Amino acid sequence: MSALVATRAPLGRQLRSELRWILRRPRTVIGLASLCLVPVLAGIGLWFAVDGDGPAGPGLAAIIAGNGLVLPVFTLMLALPLLLPLVGAIWAADGLAGEAQHGTLRGLMISPVGRLRLLGIKAFGVATMTLFAVTLIAFVGAITGVVLFGGEGMLTLSGSTLPIGAALGRIVLTILLVTVQVWGVAAIAMAISACTEHPLVVMAATMAGVIVFAVLGIFSALDWLHPYLITSAWDGLIDVMRDPLPTEALWRGTALAGCYILIGMSLAAMRLATKDN
């Protein structure tokens, strides 16, 4: 019996299984479908608004007329404060708390999957799905935008028009930046998820945190606190629509989200390594 050697299932197989598992879940399918509706509804709403006098709305909405490629960026900015964190939190909640609730986490550990590796697999699943969801919104947004508003290029907030290549580059950049922000939230959700068996607790706690952060961000008396709040970086992401591209706020926001990811994943790892199942 001393001839037993440590063996692990192939990582690729485990990751594939994880993604398959997430995608098979009805709520994932419903969630992704409703995310696709966001850019369509936003586009239709703006389309009616553009017909009226004056700008279609504040911010990016003002430059949407004849500028369809702005729609994916507009929609992502719209979805970032609430919708995307919710989606990330759901996946993080189902990843650990949901599995614990169904008793399947125990099964995975007996397989065995090392606890750190399990966290890695779960993080991979959430990260990939987040990227997928954000890309999906942007893709549907771009199609909807071009159909409704047309657009050979992209008018920036600064008044210059980017050629199609640069415009697509900006959309990809927005996708990446927004995804990293959602990862930041999802990492914290993952840490909560490692501590409970109730997915709803994870979702509620995460969304409460996002909302509280947003509210704290309103009070100027707390401006010493603002640089620590991940939500404070979200408004600054609109810099992707300025030309030339100002990178400072974007780097800062990404680094901020990176710190949240590091903290969240570390807490989750700490909890998972010491947890009794």
Place this chain on the structure above:
Amino acid sequence: MTTSTSARVEPATAGSTPVLAARTRGLRKVYGRTVAVDRVDLDVPRGAVLGMLGPNGSGKTTTIRMLLGLVRPTEGEVELLGKALPDGVAQALPHVGALVEGPGFHPFLSGRENLRRAAAFEPLLATGDIKQAVEDALERVGLAAAAHRRYRGYSLGMKQRLGLASALLVKRKLIVLDEPTNGLDPAGTREVRKVIADLHEAGSTVVVSSHLLSEIEATCTHVAVLHRGTVVAQGELAELLHADSSSLLVVTPDVDEALNALRAGRISARPIEGGVRVELIGTTAPVVVQALVNAGVAVHEARRHRTGLEDLFARLTEAEESEHNLSAVDTIEEGAR
């Protein structure tokens, strides 16, 4: 009473101690201020079917969870397939199949998909073999016909069988089943017994926990009785039953004389209706009968009292703190080593 008909414990290969599939020493687990398990020294001989018997809350599941590295003992050691936990988890656990605290599956996936997911994480399964292994396991627990249905719609028995199937995805050296017949109808129970017997036949070690005595008696070669978080008796089922059956019922009208005679011979006895009950501790039936006859007691009938596991269990768990029982346990444990 199917005691040792199928007992096929592998002979000790190294030294005098039998090779153990699992072993715990001084196991203790404290949750907050509750001591769930204390001083558990469990031996699971290789090839045995060990029944863990105990009322609900006696620490069976906690012990099993520690055995599988799911829970970290507060004190004590666990050795699984010869590897010390927790460091040996990656070596030992691939060879261990388990069904702990009921079956755990995703309600929105079909039985087959659930098993595929579990199989993807099995280190010993080659990727190409997963499909076949899943089908085989489904077949084995009789779920092949319902495999396409969502787990959500399964009956309790089907869920239990699926859990069993996931423990059987790979040929295991050790299989741990926590209350495997929970929720099963008599037919299902029989099937589980058959699966356990097959596993045993194939040389796997099986640990079954149950609060049902009949269950243990029907399937196990070994038994460990847990009570209030500690092992109160363990050993081969046959030995335990034999050790426990070492009382002699003597039917006699002269109860007082009989008691006096036996006390004189330093044999422990107590009166029962229509006679005396003699504990065969440090003595044998012929000696007892001889002593009674010598004292002129009329012995109408003398027979071995075969209690079965139920009595043993009841005595071990109910009439606690009695000197008699404690000494009995000591005897049993000595006999088991």
Place this chain on the structure above:
Amino acid sequence: MNRRRVTVVAAAVGVVAGATGLGLLAMPAGAGPAPVLPDVSAEALVESVLNAKPAAFGGTVDVDNDLGIPAIAGVPQLSDGASNLRIWTDGTGKLRVQLPGGDSERTFVDDGRTAWLWDSADQTVTKLPHGSFERAEPDLGGEPKAAPTDPVTLSRQVVAAIQQYSDVTVDGTARVANRPVYELVLTPKPTEKTVLREVRVAVDSELRVPLRVAVLTNGTDAPAAQVGFSELTVGPQDASLFAFAPPAGAKVTEPEVGEPSAEDKAAAEKVFTEANPQVIGEGWDVVLAARVPRDALAGLAEAQQRGQREGRWSDRGQDADVDVQGLVKQLGKPVSGAWGSGTLITTRVGGVLIADDGRVAAGAVPEQVLVDAIGQVK
């Protein structure tokens, strides 16, 4: 150490590292050690600043206000708080300035022949061909007295003028936008009555242009206002930055020049004459005083109400959406004295006294100086 403990320790390190990262991000960018630069006298520094040749550069200017003035919607750079603007110039007069504001942006581009002003909030472009808008400006009079053309002489005179009211010193060196600078400090002479404590100007050691200006007031350490580069690239800038083509779909307006401009000019000059602006005091204590025609404020308020009735005013831009009279009353406190009565608005860098009869006095001085000044308004 077992693996579990290693994991826990590593994870704890991760948490600490993440928290430290947050702290570092929250901290203002470290200034780094002060660079070692050759000594320079304050006079020479001021002269070199005045004689500096315009250079091509691009950069970001951080504006940090703590003046205690109201927020001006749409233009954060003029309101309290932190904001920034981006500026590029080729050194020969071409200029690009971008004013990011929340989720919109104003861009000003001067391509050498035409100046363009873009506002993303209403997708409008204002086109100002060169030679039109200078003429439209009212002649503010008070032409500088026969200025010497020699820049060196001029700068000497300026230095002398500054030194008449201020102590000018060089207070070591520092780094601004990662460039070595001299810290030039102008401190009012003790006899000055201004509320300002000092003005610090960070002068680039190489280009001799100010990279940061900070105004400090009595009683606090933090600047009441600070404007400085947070990022600066010196050298030729991309030529495309100084070109602007109005995007398709944008409304392009061109303020008409010529016939109406004469009227405007006349009107402006009339207002100017009526207002009779005057400068009272000298040095740091200078107070600008004027007499606003009595009906001017009322007229403004009326126009606003009219606009609101027609429901069009708010479409014209948010900054016009201000109740001027109400705002004045709201911001200031009523004061009265031998000179009359009015409203005093104080900020950390000075105040404005608006008398009910239309007299106005403003300066970086305490209340009493303003009151004295308004008494002198004719």
